[in-house]
Amino acid sequence: MNKALIALALGGLAIGMTEFTMMGILPDIAKDLRIDIPTASNLIALYALGVVVGAPTLVAFTSQYSPQRVLLFLMLLFFVFNGIFAIAPNKILLLTSRFIAGLPHGAFFGVGSVVAARLVKPGKEAQAISMMFTGMTIANLAGVPLGTYVGHHYSWRITYGVISLLGLVTFLAIYFWMPKMEANQDGNIRKQIGYFGRWDAWLMVAVIAIGTGGLFAWISYIAPLVTFVSKLDADRVPIIMVLIGLGMFFGNIVGGKLSDTISPSKAAILSFSAMSICLVVVFFTAHITALAYPMAFITGMISFSIGSPLQMMLINNAKGAETFAAAGGQASFNIGNTLGAYLGAIPISLGYAYNYPSLIGVVMAATGAVLAYTFWVKVVRAKMNV
Incomplete structure (x- = not known):
């Protein structure tokens, strides 16, 4: 199996977990922060807003760089701000880091889709892209239930600390396994x-x-x-x-x-x-x-x-x-x-x-x-x- 596609799937796993685990542990976050659930749900809306804002802007302003460098930058952003979210001591930093953590989401799948299609022979492009999205499906199958369990029985901060580390693992996988491709001139x-x-x-x-x-x-x-x-x-x-x-x-x-x-x-x-x-x-x-x-x-x-x-x-x-x-x-x-x-x-x-x-x-x-x-x-x- 193509290791570069595995690296993209790892990114899909990390992104799927950071997006969907929030829905399962929202009551735990609300209780920990001493706020009501509707207020805590702003964390979901802020992430979605980050995706909508980040998808076109990050892709547009990184288009002159090679795909590998762009993917590395996006996963570094993911790793840092999910990590900050996990340890944020106040609501302002919590909300800000959650928004910024959403910025790489759409850009990663946008760049990753094009890269995946270039990694395989003609006629196999959609299957290559589905391999990347397999990471997100595994997140829903195993990662989200596990993250919800840990967040509920131990701490939601541990869950997001692990998600942040998944971003670091993806960063390393892309660095070592992703072939160098020329930027689109x-x-x-x-x-x-x-x-x-x-x-x-x-x-x-x-x-x-x-x-x-x-x-x-x-x-x-x-x-x-x-x-x-x-x-x-x-x-x-x-x-x-x-x-x-x-x-x-x-x-x-x-x-x-x-x-x-x-x-x-x-x-x-x-x-x-x-x-x-x-x-x-x-x-x-x-x-x-x-x-x-x-x-x-x-x-x-x-x-x-x-x-x-x-x-x-x-x-x-x-x-x-x-x-x-x-x-x-x-x-x-x-x-x-x-x-x-x-x-x-x-x-x-x-x-x-x-x-x-x-x-x-x-x-x-x-x-x-x-x-x-x-x-x-x-x-x-x-x-x-x-």
Whole structure:
């Protein structure tokens, strides 16, 4: 196996843990800091804001440097500020370090996606990118449950100290295993930013932000869904999370193979369509306790099969600005995170049960499929016919 891809996967593992572990230990952080949970949730919002801000800006201003140097810089930033977050003595430093720790997220996956595609033979690019995202799926499968356990039973600071060290391990892996590549000589700031002066770039933003919001409308409320609707005991929620992570792991692999086989755009249309159907099934079967387990796995698998196709759509459509486009995709993904959770909360606030956010997810995923089809017709097929 290519060691450079393993280095990228390690980065995915570290980033996945720093983003998603926060959701499991938020009550512990709130208790330790003597603040309420809504106030502590600002740590989630600040990280997402860091991703949105950092993805385009860091990529644009590092485009003249070699990919290895950029990845090393990003993981150094990750290591330092997650470490500061773990030992921060006051709220201001805690909030500031959390925001800065989010800056490398989108840029790492943007640069990493382009590097992964360059490391393999033509026709295997999406599978290489899925290898990088395997790190994030392993984070959801094992890292996040373990980090949540340590944070709950010992200290959340230990959890984030370990996450910081994972960033250092990734830094060393990139230093020793990543081959030296020439910087993109055409990758100047003006050309990178110019990508978002095109209408089809904004269509891709809509595809990702709205379509992937379907996943977050469901997973943001997974704990109350399985406890209040499916009637599982609260101590079964970690099992559900592991099953979701396991599904994401396999879905990521399937998405990569599907993208290389039938084209990224067609794979995206198929994945979003399957996601909307799956969420319909979740809505109607959530009250059946025994189905909570298989549906957690299936929904996780189908939902995460979309990752590699979307990254390849971005890269293929942004000649000369591939890294910037891929990083912008990560920012769009985090917009989908916020949008899905926000819209999913509306039926709950109106007094409906916790399976109703899944219907919001159905609409968002179906819209993503329609937008992906529009992209295929107006952009992909149009270029083929030229």
